[in-house]
Amino acid sequence: MPTMAVAVDLVILTVRDGALCALIIERLLPPHEGSRALPGGFVLEDEDLEAAAYRELAEETGIEKFPGHLEQLGTYGKPDRDPRGRVVAVAYLLLAPDLPIPKAGSDARHAGWIPVADLAGTLAFDHEAILSDGVERARSKLEYTNLATAFCQSPFTIAQLRQVYEVVWGVELDPRNFHRKVTSTPGFIEPTEERTSHRAGRPAQLFRTGAAESLHPPLLRPGRA
């Protein structure tokens, strides 16, 4: 019965400056020394896969309890995907708010947010395919869940939430219809008592994530103006 190394790789996405960004590290060690890659590392002997994902997340970002939504994305196991030998990678997807990343994680690798549009052709291993699957998953999850709220720091305004959809889908949405839609869907967001103190215009009400993760009639669909 053959054995092999098992790794977790993380696709960590956020919305930042109007662009969908991924948390990317620069590799200090071979193979692919100096090139960009997804954060990740090997699963330990008696460690659960999800625990390994959380451990790597803390190590790479320097943030102990990184907020957001974590889910398993898929497993990548082509025999030649890692030049060091057989490595099966379990990829996890984290949808996170835009947090400042300390300049170096505990193992001194430089980590930072990079727009996914700038990453084509620059990632080590099969990480570009993994990232692409993660972005695709994120896009489709926004359609029938309230996970867009995982991209926002709580509390947030409806306009901030709308911007998440606009950036991830690359469309413009009507602010008025969007407002009606999310406020009238039970469990999607919870109102708070607070309002913004704002730069201009009428102050906006602030909301928290709602209870319902999965809504049957899709909230909104990409591809419409």
Next chain:
Amino acid sequence: MPTMAVAVDLVILTVRDGALCALIIERLLPPHEGSRALPGGFVLEDEDLEAAAYRELAEETGIEKFPGHLEQLGTYGKPDRDPRGRVVAVAYLLLAPDLPIPKAGSDARHAGWIPVADLAGTLAFDHEAILSDGVERARSKLEYTNLATAFCQSPFTIAQLRQVYEVVWGVELDPRNFHRKVTSTPGFIEPTEERTSHRAGRPAQLFRTGAAESLHPPLLRPGRA
């Protein structure tokens, strides 16, 4: 860098006698000797994960080119999930037409279709959780893809296709609205020239799977009469 065994487990679903059934084997060897389990086995040294899934499928069913739709379901890696030691299982989901299974696979384990409703509490390892995730995935995939056709042998009638939805979702659908919906959705099914010679009633036209895998407006939703 720790290494571990990697296995593939298969959730093979079909619709048979008005019930959603899974292909289940009886274990001949410890651990869990004599109890029921999902088909599966260890991934070989230089074998791709999907290739391992297809190899096990052929070994367990005795059918070389099993038709249907195969996709990765998820990876299960709790450290204590297998008493033999650390085994990470990559689960695959196959949606298949109702084929007769030869009585024993090449390794002499007995394999057969069992209604998923009869399997609660009877499966070895964490296979009940894996099966349950597979059924859940199948249910939600029917909603926005044409994968229900993977459950039908080609060519099929619209009534047969409708029965797939009714069994998997546990609902009744209006035959007339269902007919209109699937025939008017481009790429969902392709008409053939043939018609059924039937037991009773007007002969039905026969169809093949269409090209479009993913439709944006959900075809139909569970939970409605």
Next chain:
DNA sequence: TCAAAAGTGTTGAACATACACCCATGT
């Protein structure tokens, strides 16, 4: 000619898009 299953037409309700319009605040 009747039963049974396939397939079409129609209607009223629900929902979505587009956009006119009002609200609340900073400057």
Next chain:
DNA sequence: ACATGGGTGTATGTTCAACACTTTTGA
């Protein structure tokens, strides 16, 4: 006062569930 963004009302079009009705076969 007015610019700016937040939020509500409403008309028009599209989609959908429900069901009356027609078609095509075997017995």
